[in-house]
Amino acid sequence: MDKKILAVALGALLLSGCASQTETVSEHSSVPVTTTDMQPASTEHSSEPEEATDETRQVTAQAAETAESADASGEGASGVSSEYSSEEEVLQSTQPVPEVTTAAPESTIASATTVQTDAPEPVNVVIPEVRVPLSPGTSTAENDKVRVDYSNSADGYISVRWNETGKRVKLRITSGGSTYDHDVPTGGVTEYYPLSCGSGSYTVQIYEQTDGDRYAKVLEQEFTAEIRSETSPFLYPNRYVAFSQNSACVEKAAQLCAGRSGTIEKTAAIFGWVTDNVSYDRELASTVKSGYVPDPDSVLKKKTGICYDYASLMAAMLRSQGIPSRLVVGYAKESIYHAWNEVWTEQTGWITPELLLSRNGYNIVDATFYAGSADKAKIADYISDSGNYSALYYY
Incomplete structure (x- = not known):
């Protein structure tokens, strides 16, 4: 077999990057709001569970909201076909056409001893003080079993502590017609x-x-939150974006961002490292269970994960650097259940040679698709087209 054809075939196999249709279905059940016994959160109004006998409530499963419809032409503005049924098909469509090149004559190859450069200046790595969520107890709702603390709702979060063991417990948060189940x-x-x-x-x-x-x-509480800014909830750690002052992902982000300034430079450093070093875990995608919660430090150590893991690691590293980042769960065209990030920036600029953050505010950043695609320019066009994404939940 011709060596070039073999290389192309191997490259397409190794860099396909995302799960098959079966794997997408498995991942659908892995997002935090989708469990087998609790209805998934919806951006539409969700009615309260019906009263059951013996004063219990039956919480039924509800189908997730579908993605936005495709363009009538079947083609996104990026030129990448929107007729996809899985993450893998998106990436397979962005494999590059092989080019025929001619090796340079040996005489043009420079000797390693002919070029000398000075050693780079050492960079001082400073681990910033990360935000720590607290439960001061000034505004609470509680009983013998559970305590809900909304004292810091102005910072965009609440805490829950369940005191007993043995039974499963669910939290439902509703506001403005949207429902989040945890x-x-x-x-x-x-x-x-x-x-x-x-x-x-x-x-x-x-x-x-x-x-x-x-x-x-067992408990219900209403309150009004006056959140300081729209970015506040997405600067703190939470159940799905877990990090602390001593987290390995916080230290790694500090190393990557040392000597860099501004949101664009730091986002570029973190995004570049994640997409170069973390690979898609097909085995996990095919076996993941409902209620799966990502662990950024574990993803950093293994250097593998599903899209939910990519998004959690990205959000943790960016937040530790003071950059607001949302972990988003929703659909990529066409009806591909997926997770990605939205990064807040008041600057615009390139975070890779192909991917531009062009908006003042939240910009879509999809580490999973970018990492798994061999044709970076084509997948960057896909990511840059917000019409290819339909968000359901933000964490």
Whole structure:
């Protein structure tokens, strides 16, 4: 077999980057709001679960909102076909056409000893002080089983602590017609959740498992949040973007951003490292279970993950550098359940030679698709076209 043809075939196999249709379905069940016994969050109005006998509530599964319809022509503005059924098809469509090149004559190859450069100046790595969510207890709703602390709702988050063990517990946050459902850890662990809908009235409900997929409401609290800014919820760690002062991903981000200034330079450094070093985990994508929660430090160590892991690691590293970053769950065209980031910047600029952050505000940054594509220019066009993405949930 011709060596060039073999190389192209191997490259397409190794760099396909995302799961098949079966893997996409598995990942659909892995996002935090989608569980087998709790209806997924929806951007549409979600009614309260019906009362069941013995004063329990049956929380039923609800189909996730579909993505925006494709262009009538079947082609996105980026020129990448929108007729996709999986993440893998997006990446396969961006494999480059091989070019025929001629090797340079040996006489043009410079000897390694002919060029000398000075050693680079050492860069001082400073790990910044990261934001730490707190539960001061000044505004709470609680009983013997659970405590909800919304004292710091102005910073865009609440905390929940369930004191008992043995049964599953769910948190439901509703605001402005949007509903977010979350698993809650048990055994006295305090966990933090973002107020993703911005300023306004919120209702928080806690449900305890009674039998199978039946849950009883054990607490409900209403409050009004006046959030300091639209970026505040996306600067703090939470259940899905976990990091602390001692996290390995915080240290790595500090190393990558040492000597760099501004949002564009730092985002470029982090995005470049993640897309160069983290590969797609097809085995995890095909076996992932409902309720899967990403761990940025684990992804950093393994250097593999699904799209949810890419987005969580990116968000943790960027937030640790003071750059607001949303972990977004939704659909990429065409109806591909997916996770990506939106990065807030008041600057514009290139974070790779092909990918431009062109908006003042939130810009789409998709590390999964970019890392897995061999044709960076084509996939950058796809990522830059916001019409290829339909967001459902922000974390």
